[in-house]
Amino acid sequence: MAEDRLKELRNELDEINDELLALLSRRADIVQRIGQIKHARGMLTFDPEREKEQLDRLVAQNPGPFSDGAIRHLFKQIFQVSLGLQEEQRKLLVSRMRTQVDTVVTVKGVEIGGGKPVVVAGPCSVETPEQMEKVGAELQSQGIVIMRGGAFKPRTSPYDFQGLGEPGLRMLKQIGQKYGMAVVSEIVSPSDVEMAIQYVDMIQVGARNMQNFELLKAVGSTRVPVLLKRGLSATIEELIYAAEYIASRGNEKIVLCERGIRTYEKATRNTLDISAVPILKQETHLPVLVDVTHSTGRKDIMTPVAKAALAVGADGVMVEVHPEPTVALSDAKQQMNFAEFEAFMAALREGRMIPEPETVTN
Numbered sequence: 230m231a232e233d234r235l236k237e238l239r240n241e242l243d244e245i246n247d248e249l250l251a252l253l254s255r256r257a258d259i260v261q262r263i264g265q266i267k268h269a270r271g272m273l274t275f276d277p278e279r280e281k282e283q284l285d286r287l288v289a290q291n292p293g294p295f296s297d298g299a300i301r302h303l304f305k306q307i308f309q310v311s312l313g314l315q316e317e318q319r320k321l322l323v324s325r326m327r328t329q330v331d332t333v334v335t336v337k338g339v340e341i342g343g344g345k346p347v348v349v350a351g352p353c354s355v356e357t358p359e360q361m362e363k364v365g366a367e368l369q370s371q372g373i374v375i376m377r378g379g380a381f382k383p384r385t386s387p388y389d390f391q392g393l394g395e396p397g398l399r400m401l402k403q404i405g406q407k408y409g410m411a412v413v414s415e416i417v418s419p420s421d422v423e424m425a426i427q428y429v430d431m432i433q434v435g436a437r438n439m440q441n442f443e444l445l446k447a448v449g450s451t452r453v454p455v456l457l458k459r460g461l462s463a464t465i466e467e468l469i470y471a472a473e474y475i476a477s478r479g480n481e482k483i484v485l486c487e488r489g490i491r492t493y494e495k496a497t498r499n500t501l502d503i504s505a506v507p508i509l510k511q512e513t514h515l516p517v518l519v520d521v522t523h524s525t526g527r528k529d530i531m532t533p534v535a536k537a538a539l540a541v542g543a544d545g546v547m548v549e550v551h552p553e554p555t556v557a558l559s560d561a562k563q564q565m566n567f568a569e570f571e572a573f574m575a576a577l578r579e580g581r582m583i584p585e586p587e588t589v590t591n
């Protein structure tokens with residue numbers, strides 16, 4: 230007898246569950262419709278006042294036996310998953326859902342993402358006019374059209390070389406102009422952005438600053454191309470949201486850069502997340518570069534790693550080159566010397582991974 234009663238009650242619960250499920254689905258449908266209106270009006274989805282209003286109303290008519298606290302808890306869970314639904318509906322500006330057309334970012338006449346892979350090369354840091362002169366001539370001889378060079382260096386130790394700052398950017402620009410190359414350099418502070426764009430053709434937001442949201446907003450407010458590096462411990466989703474910060478300020482000239490992430494592996498400086506390249510290409514319409522220097526930290530595997538990056542669809546690779554790496558003020562171990570760089574370029578050209586040299590039009 231008791232067994233039958235238990236069965237009956239359970240059947241009753243099943244029916245109620247079915248009804249609750251149907252009601253929750255109906256509710257979710259309405260939540261999505263509200264979401265669409267909010268997105269169209271540029272409103273925030275989270276509305277704490279509206280949530281409070283609903284909770285107060287529910288608690289006021291709570292017949293028990295659930296406590297008011299339990300009712301609040303249950304409904305807060307419903308609000309939270311409802312918000313999740315609304316967020317899923319949001320089509321990010323950088324999302325592939327927005328367009329099937331690949332974004333091509335033009336940096337002083339050089340296209341990134343247009344189907345011709347680029348090699349962005351240059352020293353870790355801008356050090357002296359002599360060093361930059363040598364680098365400029367070497368890069369030009371190798372057909373490089375975008376040169377990198379750091380003037381603001383976010384270093385692990387405050388006692389390490391911090392970069393030359395504005396004079397370094399000036400030097401970079403002069404050499405870029407002399408050798409017909411576009412130049413890219415990292416900026417670390419929002420207050421330096423205005424100054425920097427007088428010198429650089431592309432601003433780099435470095436790995437350590439990928440979630441420096443004020444910096445992202447500042448570069449997003451310019452119309453200068455941005456090279457956005459993935460943070461050391463950032464997920465792909467976080468990188469995409471960082472790009473969205475820039476795009477949401479009106480600057481969609483964004484190039485993403487996979488530069489390796491922190492894992493337990495010690496054989497390389499970072500672990501190159503090669504799968505991030507096709508995922509980013511699939512999830513966003515932005516071009517993607519791979520920094521083979523920082524991801525590996527090893528010159529002996531840079532060529533195969535660069536080939537792998539290009540093979541999985543990267544729009545180019547970044548490498549560090551220095552006339553005399555052993556005396557470089559930063560990253561002495563991982564920068565290539567000229568002979569190594571020439572061998573690297575020859576290997577990529579032989580494998581038809583990059584096009585034959587072209588010079589930039591000033």
Ligand SMILES: O=C(O)C(=O)C[C@]1(C(=O)O)C=C[C@@H](O)C=C1
Nearest residue numbers: 263274275276279280308311312
């Ligand atoms: O009423 C709204 O504005 C909604 O978006 C719906 C809803 C809800 O699920 O009740 C969802 C998220 C908001 O934080 C507030 C309420």
